[in-house]
Amino acid sequence: MGAGSWGTAFAKVLYDAGTEVTMWARRPEVAKALATEHRNPGYLPEVDLTGIAATDDHRAALDGADIVVLAVPSQTLRENLGAWRADIGPDATLLSLAKGIETGTLLRMSQVIAEVTGAHVGRVxxxxxxxxxxxxxxxxxxxxxVACADAARAEAVQHACAGNYFRPYTNTDVIGCEIGGACKNVIALACGIAAGMGLGDNSIASIITRGLAEIMRLGSALGANPVTLAGLAGVGDLVATCTSPLSRNRSFGQVLGAGGGMEAAQQATHGQVAEGVKSCTSIRTLAERHGVEMPLTTAVHQVCHEGASVSDMVGWLLGRRIKPE
Incomplete structure (x- = not known):
């Protein structure tokens, strides 16, 4: 459900793993291109999607689905689910690909899914x-x-997407996976800002490491297992997003660090969503609610939403009191 970059790529993963796949696209012209040309013209147009069905009718997409893959941006998930929930099967597994914290409610995506659909947490x-x-x-x-409170459902999803190039592991720590996925986008913005300012690998490595400390503090406060955040859903995701030029959040931050404004950064990412821009505010508020200190997240929020300069951000971080690690 969703035909953006990650939704398109994951549909391909599922199909290559031998799973029958139908993609839902919001725009009829995209659904038509997917169904007739077997390409997604707006996202990953070079990828051959032959064998994957497509529609702009959510009822047709959801009909008989054992696994409903939710691949829309985090801040639109609630609205979309409201339109889809009546057509989701009563025992379908709801798999979230979104990485964020909902604005206002401060809910993780699995919590939004359970609240809107009424599904038991073991289905999410x-x-x-x-x-x-x-x-x-x-x-x-x-x-x-793949994390789910119901280990058997996690294994079912694992088998649906495991292939010769995509290796999924299972976990029951949904909180840890979601906090790692949401927070790494904010740290990637900070890394992008540093790179845009011309700072080098020592600076980037320091931001990643201290960013991980922030993520682990918040995760622990919310009940996550720290081991999860030392694994693929924590360190693995963090390193990839903070260092790759393919990362929208890093690319967005890099424009800001080089002196560009928010509009220029949005144009540089071709209008695609840099989730960390919105999530930094929600994550900062969530951290404050739980008494967790997250200076990098706070600095990113101030640059993105309060008009602070990137040089101010570096000054704040370097000016913090010295203490044991």
Whole structure:
């Protein structure tokens, strides 16, 4: 459900793993191109999608689906689910690909899904890890984590998407996977800002490491297993998103660091959503609610939403009191 970059790439993963797939696209012209040309003209147009069905009718897409893959941006998930919930099967597994914290409610995506659909938490799964869509669509080897409170459902999703280039592991720590996936986007913005300012690898490595410390503090406060955040859904996803030029969040931050404004950064990412821009505010508020200190997240929020300069951001971070690690 969703035909953006990651939704398109994951549809290909499922199909290559031997799973029957139908893609839902919001725009009829996109659905038509997917069905007739077997290409997605707006996202990953070079990827051959032969064998994958497509429609702009959500009822047709959801009819008989054992696994409903939710591949829309985090801040639109609630609205979309409201339109779809009546047509989702009563025992379908709901798999979230979105990585974010909902604005206002401060809910994780699995919580939004359960609240809107009324589904038991054991039906809700999340997929997280180093998942740069273009690399996976090119069938470059990658690993990921499928997390669900119901281990059997996690294994069912695992089997549906496991292939010779995509290796999914299972986990029951939904909180850890979601916090890692949401927070890494914000840290990637910080890394992009540093790169845009001309700072080098020492600076980037320091941001990644201290960013991981922030993520682990928040995850622990919410009940996540720290081991999860040391794995694919934490460190793995963080490193890929913070270092790759394919990362929208890093690319967005790099424009800001080079002196461009928010509009220029949006244009540089071709109008695609940099989830961290919105999530940094929600994550900061969530951290404050739980008494967790997240200075990098706060700095990114101030640059993106309060008009702070990138040089101010660096000054704040370097000016913090010295203490044991």
């Amino acid at each position: 799964a999340v997929l997280s890890g180093p998942n740069l869509a273009r690399e996976i669509a090119a069938r470059q080897p990658a690993a990921s984590v």
